Amino acid sequence: MNRAISLALIFEVVVFVLAIPGMIQVDDVPIGLAMGAGGAAALVPLLAAALLRRPVGWVFAWLAQAAGLxxxxxxxxxxxxxxxxxxxxxxxxxxxxxxxxSTPRS
Incomplete structure (x- = not known):
């Protein structure tokens, strides 16, 4: 399960970074605000993917979903x-x- 969720979190990082120019060009968000918000939002799933083996990683993973929204x-x-x-x-x-x-452990 960790591998699939890690991949989803890494894809979130890419999409959140690519959202920065979209915010600037499409919705006329100021550059500083777009870079700050997009960068912070991208940092959260990156930390989550790196720390997913620890309980704090799951907290960051859920926060990444909130950041995306x-x-x-x-x-x-x-x-x-x-x-x-x-x-x-x-x-x-x-x-x-x-x-x-459901998987029996041996």
Whole structure:
């Protein structure tokens, strides 16, 4: 489960960084605000992916989903993108837990 969620978190980093020029060009968000918000939002899933083997990594992973949705305050299309990543994360989390519980440990 950690591998799939780590990949999703890394994709979030890429998308959040690429959202910066979109915020600037499409929605006329000031450059400093776009870079600050996009950079901070990209840092959270990066930390989550790096720390996923520890309990604090899961806290950062959930915060990354909130950060993706929060970018929608600056540019509305990030509600859709952040929501898609949050849905992917929740489905991966729930299904991963079910698989881990049903797999017998040897």
């Amino acid at each position: 929060a970018l929608g305050l600056l540019t509305p299309w990030m509600y859709v993108v952040g929501g898609a990543f949050a849905l992917l994360f929740v489905v991966s989390f729930v299904l991963g837990r079910r698989i881990e519980q």
